[in-house]
Each structure stands twice: as C-alpha cells, then as structure tokens.
Amino acid sequence: MDKIIVRGGKRLTGTVKVEGAKNAVLPVIAATLLASKGKCEILDVPELSDVYTINEVLRYLNADVSFSNNRITVDASRELMMEAPFEYVRKMRASVLVMGSLLAREGRAKIALPGGCAIGSRPIDQHLKGFEAMGAKVKVGNGFIDAEVEGRLKGAKIYLDFPSVGATENIMMAATLAEGTTIIDNVAKEPEIVDLANFLNGMGAKVRGAGTGTIRIEGVKELHGTTHHIIPDRIEAGTFMVAAAITGGNVLVQGAVPEHLSSLVSKMQEMGVTIQEEETGLRIIGPERLKPVDIKTMPHPGFPTDMQSQMMALLLAADGTSMITETVFENRFMHVEEFRRMNGNIKIDGRSVIIDGPSTLQGAEVAATDLRAGAALILAGLIADGYTRVTELKHLDRGYVNFHQKLASLGADVERITLESAPAVSEVEVKEA
Ligand SMILES: CC(=O)N[C@H]1[C@@H](OP(=O)(O)OP(=O)(O)OC[C@H]2O[C@@H](n3ccc(=O)[nH]c3=O)[C@H](O)[C@@H]2O)O[C@H](CO)[C@@H](O)[C@@H]1O
Numbered sequence: 001m002d003k004i005i006v007r008g009g010k011r012l013t014g015t016v017k018v019e020g021a022k023n024a025v026l027p028v029i030a031a032t033l034l035a036s037k038g039k040c041e042i043l044d045v046p047e048l049s050d051v052y053t054i055n056e057v058l059r060y061l062n063a064d065v066s067f068s069n070n071r072i073t074v075d076a077s078r079e080l081m082m083e084a085p086f087e088y089v090r091k092m093r094a095s096v097l098v099m100g101s102l103l104a105r106e107g108r109a110k111i112a113l114p115g116g117c118a119i120g121s122r123p124i125d126q127h128l129k130g131f132e133a134m135g136a137k138v139k140v141g142n143g144f145i146d147a148e149v150e151g152r153l154k155g156a157k158i159y160l161d162f163p164s165v166g167a168t169e170n171i172m173m174a175a176t177l178a179e180g181t182t183i184i185d186n187v188a189k190e191p192e193i194v195d196l197a198n199f200l201n202g203m204g205a206k207v208r209g210a211g212t213g214t215i216r217i218e219g220v221k222e223l224h225g226t227t228h229h230i231i232p233d234r235i236e237a238g239t240f241m242v243a244a245a246i247t248g249g250n251v252l253v254q255g256a257v258p259e260h261l262s263s264l265v266s267k268m269q270e271m272g273v274t275i276q277e278e279e280t281g282l283r284i285i286g287p288e289r290l291k292p293v294d295i296k297t298m299p300h301p302g303f304p305t306d307m308q309s310q311m312m313a314l315l316l317a318a319d320g321t322s323m324i325t326e327t328v329f330e331n332r333f334m335h336v337e338e339f340r341r342m343n344g345n346i347k348i349d350g351r352s353v354i355i356d357g358p359s360t361l362q363g364a365e366v367a368a369t370d371l372r373a374g375a376a377l378i379l380a381g382l383i384a385d386g387y388t389r390v391t392e393l394k395h396l397d398r399g400y401v402n403f404h405q406k407l408a409s410l411g412a413d414v415e416r417i418t419l420e421s422a423p424a425v426s427e428v429e430v431k432e433a
C-alpha cells in the first residue's frame with residue numbers, strides 16, 4: 001500500500017507540463033474498435049492505470065494493442081469478441097464506452113453492468129436509450145447488459161434527458177457505422193467530445209456539430225485507421241492551477257488551454273488569483289488573501305464537477321464563507337469528512353457544502369475517497385501544519401501521472417512511500433512487548 005506524505009508550508013514556483021487528457025483518450029481508444037481496416041496511432045497518451053485497463057479490455061476483445069512512449073497503436077481489423085467482463089468494468093466504468101463501437105461493428109455488445117461507485121449510482125440508461133432508438137434490442141440480466149441488432153444500426157433522432165458525456169460518446173460512436181443519419185440533441189459539449197469527433201472524422205466518419213448542443217452523424221459503411229494527438233488534460237491543468245494559488249505561488253502550467261478552462265479561470269480570478277495567458281499555457285500567481293466565492297458544478301461550459309474537490313481545498317484557505325453546490329453527481333462529497341479530519345471548517349447541507357474559511361489546516365492521515373478527492377487532499381496538505389498522509393492512491397493513479405514528482409519539481413515537500421515491506425504497527429508492538 002502506497003502513501004503520499006506532504007509537509008505543508010512551501011510556496012510553489014516554476015513550470016509544470018500537463019499530460020494528454022484521460023477523459024479524451026479513453027473514448028478515443030474505445031473508438032479504435034470501429035476501424036476494420038488499417039491501424040490507429042494515438043499520440044500524447046498519459047501513462048495512467050485507466051489507460052492500461054482499457055488497453056486490456058481491447059486485447060480481450062481481440063484487438064492488437066501496443067503502448068510505449070506515450071503512443072498507442074491499435075489494430076482492430078480482426079473479428080472482435082463481443083463481451084467485456086466485470087473484472088474490467090469494476091476497475092473502470094469507462095469500459096462501457098466499448099459498447100457503441102462493438103454494437104456498430106459486430107451487431108452485438110455484452111457488457112457487465114457497471115454498478116455504483118464512490119461518487120454516485122451512475123446509471124447508463126441514456127446510452128441504452130440511444131442504442132434502442134437505433135434499432136438495438138437491449139436485455140439486462142445476470143449482471144450483464146446485452147444489446148443486439150439485426151443487420152446494421154439505423155440512424156435515428158435521439159434526445160438526451162441530460163447532457164451525459166458518456167452517452168454522447170457511446171451513441172456518437174455507434175452512429176458512425178449506422179445506416180442513415182443520426183441527430184442527437186441535448187448532447188454534452190465538453191472539449192473531450194470535440195476531440196472524439198475529430199478522431200472519428202479522421203477515421204472516415206461524418207460527424208458534425210461536436211461542441212454544440214446538437215450532433216449530426218451521417219453513417220458510413222466502414223472506418224479506417226488514422227493518427228491522432230490527444231488534447232491536454234484540463235482537469236490536471238486545473239489541479240496544478242489550484243496548487244499554485246493555494247500556496248501563494250507563481251507557476252506556469254504548460255499545456256493549459258484557456259478556452260477549456262474558462263469557468264475555472266473566472267472563479268479563481270474572482271478569488272483574487274492572477275492568471276496570465278502565455279504562449280505555452282497559463283501562469284498562475286496566488287494572492288496574499290484569497291476571497292470566498294460560490295460555485296455550482298454544471299455540464300460544460302459550466303464549472304466542472306471534476307474540479308469540485310480541488311476548489312474545496314482552495315476555498316478552505318479563503319477569507320470568508322463560500323458555498324459549493326454539486327449538481328452533476330448525487331454523492332460527490334465523500335472528501336468533506338477527510339477535510340474535517342484536517343480541521344477544515346466545513347459542513348454539508350443537502351447537495352451543497354458550506355465552507356467557513358480560512359481554516360487552519362492540520363496534517364492528518366486521510367484517504368483518497370475518489371480520484372479528484374485524492375488530489376484535493378494533497379493540495380490541502382500543501383498548506384497544512386505538519387504532515388498529511390494520503391492513502392488509497394489507486395484512485396489518484398487512475399488520473400494523474402507522477403503527481404507527487406511534479407509537485408516536488410515545483411518545490412513542494414512531498415514524497416511517496418511504499419509500505420509493503422514495512423511491518424504493521426501491531427507487529428512492532430507485539431515484538432516490543
Ligand atoms: C471517463 C470520463 O469521461 N469521465 C467523465 C464523464 O463521466 P460520465 O460519462 O460517466 O458522466 P456523465 O456525464 O455520463 O454523467 C453525469 C450525470 O448523468 C447521470 N447519467 C449519465 C448517463 C446516463 O445514462 N444516465 C444518467 O443518469 C450520471 O449518473 C451523472 O449523475 O463525465 C463526468 C461529468 O463531467 C466526469 O465527471 C467524468 O470525469
């Protein structure tokens with residue numbers, strides 16, 4: 001079991017470079033299954049545990065995948081298997097993203113039901129509604145979702161009840177090989193949707209309107225391999241922006257795309273943080289005194305839920321009362337208890353959290369309850385008194401490459417230790433007794 005240990009009090013300075021986006025690369029890898037001819041080459045791929053997991057899913061489905069030096073090649077030209085078992089879906093919910101590609105290419109997709117996770121129940125009814133509208137018969141039973149279509153999927157008009165990122169991606173992928181035109185309304189507008197559309201078009205698909213509320217896809221008979229660069233990770237960029245601001249530092253976040261980060265930039269500026277656009281990214285200069293703000297998470301271009309816990313850490317340091325309202329996930333406040341263990345003055349009120357700052361944070365042993373919570377607790381540790389020990393790093397490793405090393409390169413006092421070889425405390429006590 002690994003732990004990250006942070007000693008608070010260091011001001012961060014220097015330059016940090018962000019990786020390719022996790023939430024862009026996962027659907028892009030799933031989409032490579034649509035290419036029945038040629039190889040796909042994906043560049044700027046982050047070395048994350050989620051990427052290794054989805055590569056395993058593709059190999060299980062009979063694709064040839066290689067991954068080195070931030071570059072993945074996939075040859076999916078052989079006939080594919082149609083089933084993704086629970087061992088993968090349990091590790092990573094994004095495994096459900098292979099469903100649209102499999103259904104479009106092979107006429108069937110059987111995927112273990114993803115179940116709930118630490119941030120909420122996360123149903124996939126909107127994905128399934130889209131597949132059904134395109135002519136698939138969907139059965140749910142024995143822990144699996146089994147979708148099947150006779151012949152090709154048919155183009156359809158689909159309205160999403162909520163602009164779900166995953167449903168937009170899955171339906172978009174399925175529609176590329178459908179017969180006729182598919183129009184999806186009330187879709188997600190996240191930059192990762194645009195990246196996926198660009199990748200699909202590089203494969204020979206006809207996708208228009210990505211980044212707006214309506215996407216129109218004219219189905220084609222087959223897709224081929226292509227080369228694609230993944231966009232920079234706006235959430236990793238945002239996390240380092242908060243690291244700079246919380247320590248009163250001065251950091252250039254290379255690869256931060258201002259258009260992808262506008263809601264975060266606005267909120268941080270309201271808090272008194274100086275943000276300057278430079279040629280290669282955004283420079284963040286933390287103020288002496290942070291002002292409180294209210295935040296409501298929303299689908300893009302609203303404030304991203306994936307930055308909610310990191311902003312909570314920043315607001316703990318602000319001078320006054322702030323409120324965060326989470327509207328995207330039903331249960332994304334597990335980190336509140338952990339912040340309380342660090343002496344954070346913070347309380348939950350329904351879907352909102354009230355933060356009374358500034359809290360004098362104290363180092364404590366805390367658990368990363370989900371991926372962004374892990375990052376947020378480390379950020380809080382940067383200004384806490386004494387040592388903060390963060391456990392459950394498997395969550396952090398899903399979404400951040402070398403997080404502690406990047407922070408250390410900016411001057412943070414932080415290290416990661418592996419405890420496997422160390423004796424448990426109780427063993428030491430028994431021997432000493
Ligand atoms: C791999 C990836 O890209 N993950 C991101 C993606 O997750 P993901 O694609 O799972 O998120 P969605 O946008 O689908 O989910 C948002 C909300 O809609 C609900 N919902 C979704 C689908 C559905 O069929 N029915 C339904 O009710 C979910 O339970 C959730 O409450 O977008 C989220 C919202 O920006 C981000 O936090 C995740 O980091």
Ligand SMILES: C=C(OP(=O)(O)O)C(=O)O
Nearest residue numbers: 023093094306371372399
């Ligand atoms: C919630 C997240 O990811 P996932 O959808 O992969 O769980 C995230 O990236 O913060």
